[in-house]
Amino acid sequence: MEKDKTHPFIKELYSLANANDRAALAALRRGLGLPPGAAPQMFPYIEPLLPTQRSQKLEETCYLIASLFALHPLPGGKGNMGDHFRQADPEGKNKDALERRFTILLAAHSEDLPDYLRQAISFLKSKDQPVDWNQLFWDILAWDGEDCRVQKWWARAFWGKKPPEEAGGESS
Numbered sequence: 001m002e003k004d005k006t007h008p009f010i011k012e013l014y015s016l017a018n019a020n021d022r023a024a025l026a027a028l029r030r031g032l033g034l035p036p037g038a039a040p041q042m043f044p045y046i047e048p049l050l051p052t053q054r055s056q057k058l059e060e061t062c063y064l065i066a067s068l069f070a071l072h073p074l075p076g077g078k079g080n081m082g083d084h085f086r087q088a089d090p091e092g093k094n095k096d097a098l099e100r101r102f103t104i105l106l107a108a109h110s111e112d113l114p115d116y117l118r119q120a121i122s123f124l125k126s127k128d129q130p131v132d133w134n135q136l137f138w139d140i141l142a143w144d145g146e147d148c149r150v151q152k153w154w155a156r157a158f159w160g161k162k163p164p165e166e167a168g169g170e171s172s
Contacts, residue, residue, distance in 0.1 A: 006134045007134055007137055007138070008049070009049050009050075009062055009065070009137070010065070010133050010134045010137055012049055013065070013066060013069045013070075013073070013133065014073075014075065014133075016028075016045070016073075017069075017073035017075070024045050024070075025070040025073065026070070027039075027041035027042055027044070027045060027070075028041075028042055028045060028046075028066045028067055028069065028070035029067060029070040029071055030042065030067075031063055031064075031066065031067035032067045032068070032070075032071060032118055033114070033115070033118060034067075035060075036059055036060050036062075036063035036064075037063070039067075042063065042066065042067070045066065046062055046063060046066055049062070050062060057141060058141070061137060061140045061141050064114050064117070064140065065133065065136065065137050065140065067118075068117060068118065068121045068131075068136075069133050071118070071121055071122065071125065072121050072122075072124060072125040072131060074125070074128065074129075074130040074131070075130060076130040077129075077130035077131040077132035077133065077135075078132055079132055079135065079157060080132065080135050080136070080139060080150075080153060080154050080157050081102075081105065081120065081131075081136065081139070081154050081157075082102070082153070082154035082155060082156065082157030082158035082159075083132075083157045083158075084124055084129050084130075084131055084132070085098060085101075085102045085120075085124075085158055086157065086158050087129055088123070088124055088127040088129040089127070101119075101120070101123065102154075102158055104116060105117070105119075105120050105154075106151045106154060106155060110143050110144050113140065113143060117136075117140075139153075139154075
């Protein structure tokens with residue numbers, strides 16, 4: 001599931017953030033909550049990066065990721081959304097609320113996923129929890145898999161055994 005190479009589209013988003021291109025990030029945020037193409041301010045930043053022949057899924061994913069990234073371009077995220085949610089509340093102070101929020105995200109149908117991801121990214125931003133944008137990009141592309149592989153992988157990261165460094169250095 002995890003992709004080793006950063007997709008060129010994600011690299012370009014990081015370059016906008018690294019250059020502190022506030023105008024570009026503002027234009028990309030205008031797409032939050034809108035279908036692809038509904039925020040023409042995004043076109044100059046998205047269209048040059050997309051192949052001429054592309055699937056609707058790729059196009060929708062790029063527009064979605066770009067708007068979400070512009071909302072929370074904090075670098076340094078590692079892993080998937082399950083990892084990010086777990087790391088957002090390391091002491092488990094809000095475990096029940098966090099589990100409800102995460103379960104709703106896992107149950108999202110692909111047509112509702114943009115709304116739930118926008119809420120999830122807003123939550124992670126409020127906790128200063130970075131997101132692995134490359135991984136999220138690939139996960140969204142694979143969201144509709146019949147085997148629910150992405151959802152299972154996120155769930156395992158959230159509820160599964162914690163790595164030794166997160167469990168206080170203990171090994172089992």
